[in-house]
Amino acid sequence: MSIEVEASDVVRVVLQFLSENKLNASLAALQKESGISLNATDSVDRLTADVLAGRWDAVLTAVAPMSLPRGLLSELYEQVVVELLELREPDTARQMLRGAAPLLAMKAHEPKRHARLEALAARPYFEARDAYDGGVTRESRRSSIAEGLRAEVAAVPPARLLTLLGHALKWQRQQGMLPPEGTKFDVLAGGAARRLVEREAYVSVAGPVIKFGKKSHAECAAFSPDGAFLVSGSIDGFLEVWDFERGKLRLDLPYQESDQLMMHDAAVLSLGFSRDSELLASGSQDGVLKVWRPRTGQCVRRFPKAHAGGVTCVAFARDGLSVATGSFDALVRVHGLKSGKSLKEMRGHTSYVNGVDWSADGSRLASASSDGSVRVWDAKSCDCLHSFRPPAPTGAELAVNSATFLPNSSDALLVCNRSAEAFVTSLSGDITTRLASGKREGGDFIASMVTAQGGWVHAVAEDGFLYSFDLGKGELGHLLKAHEKDVIGVVSHPHRNLVATWSDDGTLRLWRASAHGD
Numbered sequence: 001m002s003i004e005v006e007a008s009d010v011v012r013v014v015l016q017f018l019s020e021n022k023l024n025a026s027l028a029a030l031q032k033e034s035g036i037s038l039n040a041t042d043s044v045d046r047l048t049a050d051v052l053a054g055r056w057d058a059v060l061t062a063v064a065p066m067s068l069p070r071g072l073l074s075e076l077y078e079q080v081v082v083e084l085l086e087l088r089e090p091d092t093a094r095q096m097l098r099g100a101a102p103l104l105a106m107k108a109h110e111p112k113r114h115a116r117l118e119a120l121a122a123r124p125y126f127e128a129r130d131a132y133d134g135g136v137t138r139e140s141r142r143s144s145i146a147e148g149l150r151a152e153v154a155a156v157p158p159a160r161l162l163t164l165l166g167h168a169l170k171w172q173r174q175q176g177m178l179p180p181e182g183t184k185f186d187v188l189a190g191g192a193a194r195r196l197v198e199r200e201a202y203v204s205v206a207g208p209v210i211k212f213g214k215k216s217h218a219e220c221a222a223f224s225p226d227g228a229f230l231v232s233g234s235i236d237g238f239l240e241v242w243d244f245e246r247g248k249l250r251l252d253l254p255y256q257e258s259d260q261l262m263m264h265d266a267a268v269l270s271l272g273f274s275r276d277s278e279l280l281a282s283g284s285q286d287g288v289l290k291v292w293r294p295r296t297g298q299c300v301r302r303f304p305k306a307h308a309g310g311v312t313c314v315a316f317a318r319d320g321l322s323v324a325t326g327s328f329d330a331l332v333r334v335h336g337l338k339s340g341k342s343l344k345e346m347r348g349h350t351s352y353v354n355g356v357d358w359s360a361d362g363s364r365l366a367s368a369s370s371d372g373s374v375r376v377w378d379a380k381s382c383d384c385l386h387s388f389r390p391p392a393p394t395g396a397e398l399a400v401n402s403a404t405f406l407p408n409s410s411d412a413l414l415v416c417n418r419s420a421e422a423f424v425t426s427l428s429g430d431i432t433t434r435l436a437s438g439k440r441e442g443g444d445f446i447a448s449m450v451t452a453q454g455g456w457v458h459a460v461a462e463d464g465f466l467y468s469f470d471l472g473k474g475e476l477g478h479l480l481k482a483h484e485k486d487v488i489g490v491v492s493h494p495h496r497n498l499v500a501t502w503s504d505d506g507t508l509r510l511w512r513a514s515a516h517g518d
Contacts, residue, residue, distance in 0.1 A: 008036050014161065015027060016158075016159075017160075019038060037065070039068065040156045042156065042157060047059065048149060048150055050062070052139075059076070063153075072145070072149070074103075074105070074110070076149075077103050079141050081093045082120070086131070197495040198496050202468035203458075203466075204480060209510070210509075212234060212507070212508070213236070214506070216236045217503065220269060221271065222273055223492070225275055226276075227495055237265060237284065239264075239268060241253055241256060253297065254297075262280075264282065264284035264288060266286040269283055269285055270282065270312055270314045270325075274316040274320040278320070280293075281323045285311075287304075288302070288305075289311055289314065291337060303340065306335060307329050308329040312326050314356070322335060324356045326354065328352050330369070331345055332349075332377065354368050354369060354399065355367065357403065359410035364378065366404070366405060374403040374415055385427070388425070392417065399417065401417060407451075409454075412426065414450050420438070420444050421434050422445055422459055433474045435469045435471075436476075443463060444462050445460070446461060446462060447487075447488070448490070449491060454471065456469060457469040462487075466499070482503075483505055483507070486503060489501070497513035
């Protein structure tokens with residue numbers, strides 16, 4: 001059902017914005033040209049209370065942008081003049097009589113009434129009987145004015161224009177139509193304000209090293225799409241948010257400062273952020289899926305039986321309303337955040353599901369499995385659209401570590417299996433690019449990922465090296481030793497040349513591009 005908005009209501013919202021920001025000349029011009037006035041305040045009760053208490057400065061400021069009946073304005077300004085005289089301020093009263101627009105209108109239309117006020121102002125003394133004749137009192141006059149304003153003025157919340165814009169942008173972001181929260185947004189252009197994004201390059205300089213406990217190490221890690229968070233999930237069940245500039249725990253987050261960390265009862269195997277960076281999904285070895293707000297540490301949804309086995313991979317849908325997961329139980333499932341239930345299930349793999357990813361348009365899911373295959377699914381019907389096996393040099397069945405869509409793509413995948421090559425393929429498995437470690441031994445890839453702009457592929461291998469491939473050229477751009485012990489994974493920052501790698505040696509290491517480009 002559509003909601004129709006009157007053009008006059010739009011003008012009133014703009015008038016409120018102009019009034020609240022003291023843009024009085026623009027306010028007057030818009031009221032004159034449109035013929036629409038802002039007879040509204042954020043609290044009618046406060047306005048009438050000001051009238052009853054005689055707080056006339058506040059009352060006159062509030063009614064200045066309004067278009068009220070001439071009779072009500074005359075009554076209001078007349079009472080202000082009378083009370084000024086009562087307070088022995090005849091000069092201010094005379095100034096109002098000769099300069100205030102409602103009193104000049106009174107002089108033109110009710111000259112006797114105006115002359116009476118002029119005569120009262122000319123007296124050297126104030127006599128209440130002359131000012132309030134016919135048994136009328138100051139309190140009854142105030143009460144009459146208050147009731148008149150209550151009948152003419154509507155109560156509206158403050159800052160309606162900004163509130164409505166905020167709600168509209170939030171809805172668009174939830175629909176996946178806008179960039180992540182925290183991104184500066186150009187309302188007029190309808191897109192993100194231009195943000196400094198580093199030109200993608202390989203990383204070669206060691207940055208901070210995050211060290212875990214003696215019996216702990218990171219099993220997974222993720223940067224948020226807005227670049228604000230680096231979160232790790234560890235074998236002891238903790239999720240920790242890191243200051244990646246210093247390699248320290250983020251203590252500006254109150255829940256971490258008070259040692260109330262996000263956590264699971266079992267090892268955390270997978271992490272994934274929503275597109276707006278507001279939500280974080282985590283999967284653990286006991287088959288539990290949790291959804292958190294990383295800014296507050298609050299768990300907003302828990303799926304205690306997301307899978308019968310460990311949740312090895314998670315991926316938010318673009319609209320942020322559902323999460324796809326893969327598991328040791330060989331299933332791919334989609335879980336609804338509103339319902340708290342499993343909505344869809346995709347069967348076909350015969351071994352562990354190691355990776356799952358959504359296409360840019362949200363119509364397809366790709367999954368990678370230890371059965372040696374990649375499957376592409378219809379996200380609505382759960383039908384398997386394509387299934388293929390990436391090449392294995394010995395002809396053996398090699399586990400596929402991941403199959404991820406290239407940025408902003410719905411028809412190209414980066415596929416990494418436990419071999420010395422990673423591949424860019426079509427959805428049906430046709431290979432368009434091969435990325436090789438060049439090593440016969442120790443060069444088999446453990447994990448790979450493509451950078452946010454799609455220019456580079458970073459992969460870590462059994463030998464502990466980080467391989468950086470220029471995807472445009474299809475060649476190895478740089479090689480560095482990342483870890484001495486078994487490396488586990490790799491992720492990169494969304495708009496900086498910053499890469500994180502982690503290992504079962506208990507460290508998570510950060511790598512940066514050289515300032516000199518070498």
